Amino acid sequence: MTAITASMVKELRDRTGLAMMECKKALTEANGDIELAIDNLRKSGQAKAAKKAGNIAADGAITIVQDGNKAILVEVNCQTDFVAKDENFSNFAHTVAAAALAAGETDAAKIAELKLADGQSVEEARIALVQKIGENIQVRRAKIVEGEQLAIYKHGLKIGVVVSYTGDADTGKGIAMHVAAFNPVAVNAEAVPADLIAKEKEIAEAKALESGKPANIVEKMVTGSVEKYLNEVALDRQMYVIDNEKKVADVLKATGTNVANFVRFEVGEGIEKKAELSFAEEVAAAQAAAK
Template sequence: MTVVTASMVKELRDRTGLAMMECKKALTESNGDVEVAIDNLRKSGQAKAAKKAGNIAADGAITIVQEGNAAILLEVNCQTDFVAKDENFAGFSNKVAAAALAANETDAAKIAELKLEDGSTVEEARIALVQKIGENIQVRRAKIVTGDNLAVYKHGLKIGVVVSYAGDAATGKGVAMHVAAFNPVAVSAEQVPADLVAKEKEIAEAKALESGKPANIVEKMVSGSVEKYLNEVVLTRQMYVIDNDKKVEEILKTTATTIVEFVRFEVGEGIEKKAEMSFAEEVAAAQAAAQ
């Protein structure tokens, strides 16, 4: 049996980033062979990642990387806010975003196959990170925005916005902040998806008919409700976050600025989260997991 030395443990720890005791255990099982230990750790990492995949990853961070006239927004999910703030998680997210932007790739499945600078694939790096951190981690979605002028804004880790615009740079940045705060659906009323307008109209009609008003009044009530909805979700119709006395369209006109496109990502949008457990339930779950 080969004696596992401190230098061997240090080498394996430097190469894998894993805890000292885990490295020592892996070296003992591989009879001191570092390469075999790494292979075994990778295999166990895949098994651990597969096991963690069933856990809901609804937390995480939005990463934005810009190169010239292109910027990518990337959402990477984890299970807790604690991990979202971890430097290893942030480093992984930045590397993946840079690789995806360089490849002009936004499909999550294809991003997983991209190569990183160290030669590993995104999926291999993800599995290694799951093994190291102990939470389910998933690359969820990405979007690339291009344009002659791009305004980038991040609100903490959870919200990221990229705006493509023509005109005043300060206004472009201000609109990016506004989009982060007010979450508009589209730049103009014409760009609001038809299914959203139809759904709002259907709800308004149901409410109006309950009132028992004549048909012509019902029609006006529905029209008014739809118009109110558009005022709430259309960027140019919203009151500007920096100057609440003016609408965004007024600011754009004054500064001769045009918004071409905007993309807003918020962590966990559309992910169904588990209901919070009580303290007693958490203790019971921890005891069950330990058995």
């Protein structure tokens, strides 16, 4: 049987990024054949990734990469905030975002097939990272924004905004910060999706009818409720985050700035999370997963 040396373990660790003990075990099982050890580790990584796929990945980070007049927002999910802050996770997210922007791709399934500089596909890199970190990791969504001028704002790891605009650069940055804070639905009332307005109108009508007031009064109540809703969700009607005595529309007009569109991503939007486990339940779950 081939003796497993420290230099062999180090080489395998450098090539895979896995822990020393895991590398030594893989080399022992492969009788010192590094290439076979790597193949075996990849297979075990695929099995581990498949096992982890059922775990809800609702944490993670928003990554933004810009290239000239284009920028991409990518949400990559993991299971815990601890992993979201891990350098390996951050590097993976940035690499994926850069590759997706270069390819002009925003479909998560197609992003998984993209080839990276080292020859791996995004999916192969994801599986390797799951094996290394031990959590379910998923590339959830991506969106490309193009424009004559782009303003980018990130609030920690969890919120990312890209605004396409023309005009004053400081105002553009301020609008990106505002979008992160106030989460508007659209640039103006005219751009608010019709289905959202219809839903709000339906809710307002139900409430107004409960009042028992005449039809003409009910109609005015509904109109007022819808108008209030539009004031809350249309960017130009909101009070500006930097100067809450002014509406965004007034700030844009005063600075000669025009917002074409924006995209805001927040980690975990729309993902249904499981109720938090007690410490005892977490220990039991960890023991079950280790079997």
